[in-house]
Amino acid sequence: MRREYIIIDEAGLHARPASLLVQAAGKFPNNILIEYKDKKLTLKSIMAVMSLGVPQKAVIAIEVEGDNPLEVFASLEKILQEHNLV
């Protein structure tokens, strides 16, 4: 399952929320990926996420493989919204 988001934070997807996303993703057994500009990497690695260098106004996609994808999205979207990223 795949969902797209537009990042609105001035600093883009920066370290603090990125690290929270990675922490949250790590709690699920699912394979979770983040895609930006044709690059698709694991959302379970802070290095991978930060290496994407997602700036403001970027369109990113998150892909969740495996069971209960909605539960995973709910957890991730909560962080995105709480930090005014989307």
Next chain:
Amino acid sequence: MIIKGIGASDGIAINKVFKLEPVNIVISEDKITDITNEITKLNNAIKTSVEELQVIRDKTALKLDEEHAMIFDAHIQIATDPEIARQVEDMIKSDKMNSAQAFSVVSEMFAQMFENMDNDYMKERAVDVRDVSLRVIAHILGKKLNDPTLIDEEVIVVANDLTPSDTAQLDRKFVKGFITNIGGRTSHSAIMARSLEIPAIVGTKNILENVNDGDFVILDGETGTVVINPSNKDIVEYKKKNTEHQQQKALWAKYIDKPSITTDNKVVELAANIGSPDDIESVINNGGEGVGLYRTEFLYMNNDNFPTEDEQYVAYKMVLESLKNSKVVIRTLDIGGDKHLDYLKMDEELNPFLGHRALRLCLERTDLFKTQLRALLRSSIYGNLHIMFPMVALLTELRTAKTILEECKIELKNEGIKYSDDIKVGIMVEIPAVAILADQFAKEVDFFSIGTNDLIQYTFAADRMNQKVSYLYQPYNPSLLRLIKLVIDASHKEGIWTGMCGEMAGDQIAAPILLGLGLDEFSMSASSILQTRYLFSKLSFTKMEAMAKKCLTFGTHEEVKEYVKKTLKGEK
């Protein structure tokens, strides 16, 4: 073995050495043979690093706050990152690369990737990656990273130099003293040691090279003597001296609630220099009669951006409130010279001490200046505020600064925000041009405060950061004393007071001369106040006046020093 340095903060400490120095890490290119063993080594190093980071994280949360602690959460995340681990393991397996080298290659690749990003925030993250990488690699190589937050037993810290932030990180419960290779009595680490009230010696040149971790040393902050691996006899002797020192302090402590008065009833004011609201406790515990210098730059230096008007207001209000009606002199931003802000880009200067600093900078960046002045004005209703401008050279600079202050008052009035109508405005006298023209300046200010460290450096044209010219730091030189006399006399003629907020005010030889020259206020490290009050209580002002007058007739620093020592011996 005995090593001599400059006594920076009184007291005696007898403890083990903890060396605080950058670790020297050499990564070899040796190939490995046992892959499983190498991966175990890597995982163990990561595990130890995470454990350490967890300790640092928790301590930071306790000492500072959760927000600062989160930096170390991020470090833990980097250390345990699956992507780094995957790539490092790949290199170990396919290239038989040793784990230290592999970790260094992979983390450096990420660090450079961040550095090349078109985003300042991400660029800074490269620092985090390198920091974590250094820690993990040190553990792979079996080396210890010297992290002051990890100290958990009583020690004496030995370092090449300590930055203000290093010093701030030292836990007073465990750090019983420190000794450095470089620095002088007026370097930041020395000043910090006195305000933390821990014994310290600076400028030993080679202590770091002469001790090992765990060596036992005696540190005598009064004489600047370090005894390395002392004999039992030495220990007994210094313990005795320590007891005497404590007894002396107990004697001085009796003067905590007494006025600062000479035998012939001349009353002066003994105030303290502070760097943050945290220092107020020490001012009160040492019987300070007020604050003669609040260095606001620490508010800016311990920050990753300019402190907002509200942040500053809270700090100033706290100081003013906790000192009730006592005088508080707050100095506006004094940045430049040896003090920099990471977030404020300044031009490279050939002579930063003679450059675009302090008030000069504020008059150009009126936005920053106004933010601070507004915060000061708003806080003024909570106490007895004195605003002081640093590094004034010209009357026109003073006038411009005062005009901006007036503009801020009008702004606040229009916004319906209250401020006191009894705020005093004064200047630091630290440039000889001002001392010489003090009679003119005195007509336009409410007070003077002489900043001796800079006044000495500018009078003798000697960079105070340069050890080779440190012999020119001559607080007793008659030329300096004459300048000081000019300032004091000019202020009295206009009915205003002169204080001193440099190190000299608490110096036990200089203070009696200054007393004799008619100085009204002495502002010093809080820890020197009681000792000075005790000293003054034994002196006669009339005699000190005569002594000071005589000092002005000498030709050299040494002659003054000898004469004052001799005179004081007869007095006490």
